[in-house]
Structures are given as structure tokens and as C-alpha cells.
Amino acid sequence: MIFQTLVLNLLHLFNEERTVSAAYHLLRGKRSGQTIQDVGIFRLHEYFGVLPKLNRNQFDEQINQLTEQQYISILPDNRYMMSEFGLTKLKQSNKVTFDGWHYRGNEHLFFARLSLIVQTLSYQRVGNMKFIPIQQNELIQQWVKHFLKGQQYQNGHLQSILLDEIISSLEKSNLEEREMSIMINRLSGVNQPGYTWQQLSMNENLSELDVQLLYIASLHSWLNHLTANEETYPLLNRIAESIRIDIPLTESANQTAQLFKKGYSIEEISMIRKLKTSTIEDHIVELAMNDRKFPYQSFLSDEDIQQVLQAMEDYQTKKLKVLHEVVPNLSYFQLRLVLARGDTMT
Helix, strand or coil, rough: HHHHHHHHHHHHHCCCCCHHHHEEEEEECCCCCHHHHHHHCCCHHHHCCCCCCCCCHHHHHHHHHHCCCCCEEECCHHHHCHHHHHHHHHHCCCCCCCCHHHHHCCCHHHHEEEEEHHHHHHHHHHCCCCCCCCCCHHHHHHHHHHHHCCCHHCCCCHHHHHHHHHHHHHCCCCCCCHHHHHHHCCCCEECCCCCCCHHHHHCCCCCCCHHHHHHHHHHHHHHHHHHHHCCCHHHHHHCCCCCCCCCCCCCHHHHHHHHCCCCHHHHHHHHHHHCHHEEEHHHHHHHHHHHCCCCCHHHHHHHHHHHHHHHHHEEEEECCCHHHHHHCCCCCCHHHHHHHHHHHHH
């Protein structure tokens, strides 16, 4: 039900102005210009990249179920229409909150580090350092070794200090008991292997995908609390280093951003980087989404912006084609810039 509500909510937020595939690409965190643009236009930051390994068959199966339950109707060209029944169902459903834009799957790296640290300390406590590590990734193993040596874990003090941080931070993260239980049960120790998704699914009476979504949302909430209280949880923040993405630009867009900030025009950047003008425009739109001090006046007048915002309100749409017909004096790029920040422009 959690996954079903998530997909139904995304389709609602897209306002029937995209295909069902747009929701799939958003959940996987596709780095295309269209998906990045949709994040800004429809205010979908929290859902971006929440399920980077989502299988298309899993998604299509959910779309089929929503159709069979008459929550949506599938139209030609993979478009859809929400039914009144679907809107009512959505209003009655509890939504899970994410922060995908700032983590994009990195929450799993945080937990991988933490789980191996907990496992190692558990075995160290009983004097047995010969165990099969729960994490087989060599980079994670090397990171954990470096962390443990830096914390002088051999003296036995690290276990209690880290445990105190974990308990205290989880209790203050506004997580429900079930959500904390899912995360804790994923950890392994001596004679206590972490629960599999199947086991958690049976315990919680939820599908495996729903359990994973609760787990991801819980990690986002926990990490946000940790990063907002660095001094209170120094060990956990050390484990969480480089996990949160505070400059959420793709690498290529970041290179364009640096040139733009130096005063180069779109055409000049296109020549310097040997990329199409349309690609550079995609990067500029991505920059506008993430920089509240973006100089819109370089491309738009205040009157232009108000014209677009008024057209959006009058026609209740964010479709570029419709907006271009209403405000033909502006290019698609200019329209996308306004849409990238929506009503925050006023």
C-alpha cells in the first residue's frame, strides 16, 4: 500500500501533464534534462531517486493494479487520467515523507558503514575478530577500518558512546516505533544476523517494497536530524560524511555553472565545453532550481515572469506548449526558467 500510495501521489502531483513513465524515471533518479526539469516544475524534490534500482516490471505492475482498481485510466501515448475514486483514495491514505533530492541512494552507504561498524564492535567485545563481514564492498571495509583505528576502538569505549548516540538520535528523530525497529533489526552482531527484507516483510505484514520504502524514509529523517545536530552526534556525523548532497547539481551541470558564474554566455559556454546549446540550457535550468540567488534578470524581465505566472494560474497548467501559445514572446528556455522555481518567484 505504501508503494501504491507513492505512485498514485506522484501521478496526482504531475497533474496529468506527463506520462506514467515520468513517475518511474523520477523514482529511479534519472539524470535527464526532462526529469530534472520536472523536479523543479512540479516540486518533486523529495521523491527524486528514492528507488534507484526500481524494476520497470514492478512499476508497470503497480500501474496495472491502479488501473484495475479504477484509481486511474490509461490513455493513448502512455498518458493517464486520475479518477474521482483515485483522488478520494489518495486523500484517505497516509503518505510517507522522503528527502530523495539530498540523498539519492547515499543513505544506503551510511547504513552500510554503520552496520559493519556495529558488527565489528560486537565481535571485538567478545574477543573474536574472525568473522565474515556483513558488507563485502572493499571500499566500505577500508572506510570502516580507517574509522575504527581513528577512534581507538580497541579500548572498548567506542561501543557505549556510539550506542548512546544511536539511541538518543533515533528517539529525537520523530520516528515511529515500527520505523526504528526496521532499522535496528537490519543490524547484525554476534549470533544475531540482521533481518532480511523477507523477514521484515512478514513481521510488519507489509510487502518487501513497502518495508524498504519505510526504511529509506526513516534513514532520510534520521540523517536530517543528525546533520542538523553535528555537535551532539559527532560519531554518527563522521559516519555520515559526504552522504548528504548539499550542492545537488550533476557534474556536467556544475561545470557549466562555474563558467556561467564567471560571466560567460550560453553560446560561449557551448563553444568552450563543445556541447549543444540545448544541453547548456538544461544545465542553466538545473542551476536555477538549486540557487535561490539565480540572476533571472539575465534572461527575463519582471514583467516576463509575471506573465508566465499569470498564464499558469489562468490555465491551471505547467505544460510548456500551452504556456508558449499564451506567452509566444518568450522562448521555451525562458519558460522553463520560470517553471524551475514556480511560485517562489513572486
